[in-house]
Amino acid sequence: MASEKKGWLSALRRSYVWKSVFRHEYEDTARNRALQISSNVFLHLHPTKVRRHALRLRFTWCMGGVTFLLFLVLVVTGVILMFYYRPTGEYAYHDMKYLEFDVPFGMILRNMHRWTAHAMVITVWLHMFRVFMTGSYKPPRQFNWVVGVGLLVLTMLLSFTGYLLPWDQLSMWAVTVGTNMGSATPLAGHEGPFAELLGVDARSDVRALFTGGRLIGPATLLRFYVLHCVFIPIVASVLMIVHFWRVRKDGGISGPL
Amino acid sequence: MAPPSSPETPAPRGARRKRPWPDQVHAWPYLVRLEMLVATAVMALLTVWSIAVDAPLEEPANPTKTPNPSKAPWYFLGLQELLVYFDPWFAGVVLPGMIIVGLMVIPYLDVNPKGNGYYCFRDRRFAVSTFLFGFLGLWISAILVGTFARGPGWNLYAPGQYWDAHKVVAITSRDLPPLIGVSDPVAGMIVGAVVVFGFLFGIPWLFWRLRRDKSPGLRQLGAVRYAVTAFFFMSMLGVVVKIGLRLGFDVKYVLATPWLNL
Numbered sequence: 001m002a003s004e005k006k007g008w009l010s011a012l013r014r015s016y017v018w019k020s021v022f023r024h025e026y027e028d029t030a031r032n033r034a035l036q037i038s039s040n041v042f043l044h045l046h047p048t049k050v051r052r053h054a055l056r057l058r059f060t061w062c063m064g065g066v067t068f069l070l071f072l073v074l075v076v077t078g079v080i081l082m083f084y085y086r087p088t089g090e091y092a093y094h095d096m097k098y099l100e101f102d103v104p105f106g107m108i109l110r111n112m113h114r115w116t117a118h119a120m121v122i123t124v125w126l127h128m129f130r131v132f133m134t135g136s137y138k139p140p141r142q143f144n145w146v147v148g149v150g151l152l153v154l155t156m157l158l159s160f161t162g163y164l165l166p167w168d169q170l171s172m173w174a175v176t177v178g179t180n181m182g183s184a185t186p187l188a189g190h191e192g193p194f195a196e197l198l199g200v201d202a203r204s205d206v207r208a209l210f211t212g213g214r215l216i217g218p219a220t221l222l223r224f225y226v227l228h229c230v231f232i233p234i235v236a237s238v239l240m241i242v243h244f245w246r247v248r249k250d251g252g253i254s255g256p257l
Numbered sequence: 258m259a260p261p262s263s264p265e266t267p268a269p270r271g272a273r274r275k276r277p278w279p280d281q282v283h284a285w286p287y288l289v290r291l292e293m294l295v296a297t298a299v300m301a302l303l304t305v306w307s308i309a310v311d312a313p314l315e316e317p318a319n320p321t322k323t324p325n326p327s328k329a330p331w332y333f334l335g336l337q338e339l340l341v342y343f344d345p346w347f348a349g350v351v352l353p354g355m356i357i358v359g360l361m362v363i364p365y366l367d368v369n370p371k372g373n374g375y376y377c378f379r380d381r382r383f384a385v386s387t388f389l390f391g392f393l394g395l396w397i398s399a400i401l402v403g404t405f406a407r408g409p410g411w412n413l414y415a416p417g418q419y420w421d422a423h424k425v426v427a428i429t430s431r432d433l434p435p436l437i438g439v440s441d442p443v444a445g446m447i448v449g450a451v452v453v454f455g456f457l458f459g460i461p462w463l464f465w466r467l468r469r470d471k472s473p474g475l476r477q478l479g480a481v482r483y484a485v486t487a488f489f490f491m492s493m494l495g496v497v498v499k500i501g502l503r504l505g506f507d508v509k510y511v512l513a514t515p516w517l518n519l
Contacts, residue, residue: 036285043289049281050288059376062295069296073303093317100314111307119303121332125392132363132388135372135381142364149360156332163330172318173327177337181349186517192346193517215320254374 045244047252054253059134063127067155068240070120077113078229085165087225089218092167117159124155136254144246147239154236161228167221175224176216182207325409325422334403335396341411342500344518352496359489366486368477391493430509433502442513449512453519456495461487 012018024035034048053059084103085095099106128148131137137145164175183189187198188206195205202214210227212219247253282288329337339348371380378385408414409422433452434445465483469475475483499519502508510518 030283033283033285037283037289043285046284046288048284050284052280052282055282055287055291057291057295062292065292066295066299069299073300096314107311108307111310111312112303114312115306115310116303118331128360129392133376133385134374135377135384136374137364138367138370138373139364145364146361149357152360153357159332160330166312166314167318169315169318169322169324170313172320173324174330177327177329178333181336181345184345185350186346189346189350192350216318217320256375257373 045248047248050252051255053255060253061126061130063123063130067120067123067127068244070116070123071236071240073116074113074120075233077109077116080109081113082229087165087221089167089221092165092221096166096168117162120155121159124152128152131254134254141246141250141254144243144250147243147246151236151239151243154232154239158228158232158236161224161232164216164221164224165228172216175220179207179211179216179220182210326407326411328403328407331400331404335399338399338403338407339496342496342503346517347519355489355492359493362485362489366478366482368482387490387493395493395496430503430507432513433508433511434513436506436508446512446514449510449514449519453495453512456498457488457491461491 023039024032026032037043037046037048081099084099084106086092096110099110103109131145131148160175160178164171183191183202183205185192185206187194188200189195190200190202190205190207192205200206202208208214210220210223211217212223328334336348336353339352342348343352367381367384369381369384371377372384405416406413408418408420410424410426412424412426414420432445432449434440434448437448439445439448461484464487465475465480478486499508499511502511512519
């Protein structure tokens, strides 16, 4: 099994330290192909074997995987952006200019974060579209579709909360339009039907819970920042773990039975 | 306990080994290799896109200067577009909630065992056409209209047409009951309620009574699943009908009450 070749590379591969890291040989055998997946914590997301049709881009469009990749890109670019951005009324817009003109590669960083976020909304929709068209929500995958709808909503909320952070006219008024709908919530919004039953006003209704006041202001900026950078990503990550785990537990990627 | 084998429950782990798929290939290298190629292509695309196109940044946020039109982010423009036809409590809160819940219950309503794991229209005509209509015909279309055809005052403009901020569009719409000759407000409320609830619940109920005995599909669905399916389906259709009533007959509200309007 183990090659008895000479040379320092072979010697290294036979060494005690190397073998403590890589538990199996790389020789192209069925066993090593399986171990390559199952002994690697990241690749272990996959089953060791997949049905051939799962490889066809015409079947999956690769949209779930691309969505996950875009999420990872957003985490990386987002964390780097956090080093340069302060979510306060005084500094937020100033820091956007700082990113554009002063930070090395700041503009491309911001561009990549923004365009990737838009792309992720689209790929999530396309993923849902593909899953519906292939009937992949049918037994035994019913519940994973429900988790997926939750992730779809969270993706749009992530995008929406991030939309405010540049703190320019575009972001402020888009968020004003979006959150104004909240004030029309029946019972819980101050302009909604039956608001007088709960007695909520503009400072205490469900919209004010998210905006931190009557108007979109610095309080809103901070709330959206925390939701965008901490709360929603954590909830989405938990749902993603469930989503991916269930793809495996429900028999892998769907296909003709 | 005997392992259940009905399609309702996931197959137990051992079941896969007894009936192996004959067409399986190793994930390493075939799947991982493909994923790396796609990831590389996507990253290349993102990089080029980010170098070529700058993200927008307008003037600093100014609460005293309202742009006209003020647009929500593009993925919510479908809902903003519906504000033309519905009050905010419906277009902005209840309808999105119904879309989310409606999507979530799909697997529990669709009991058709065919079309699981492959593209197919013939085996699931109703499911596929309903989804296509909702996704492309309503959601995506409304986003396109909101993004490209709405200008100042949320009036309709052709793409590229001059945005005249002083354009005046007369609002001539009236509620449905006065339009059909019922001018008394209380009688109008009753007429409106009959129309709305008759549409949402009466038509599905009538359809169920007439077709249940003749349609094996309806019997397989069962009363509860049929009722939930019909409610969401008629609600979606109702959005279309309301848009048609407004555009075709200048109807403002079908049901107008002191508390809420539809």
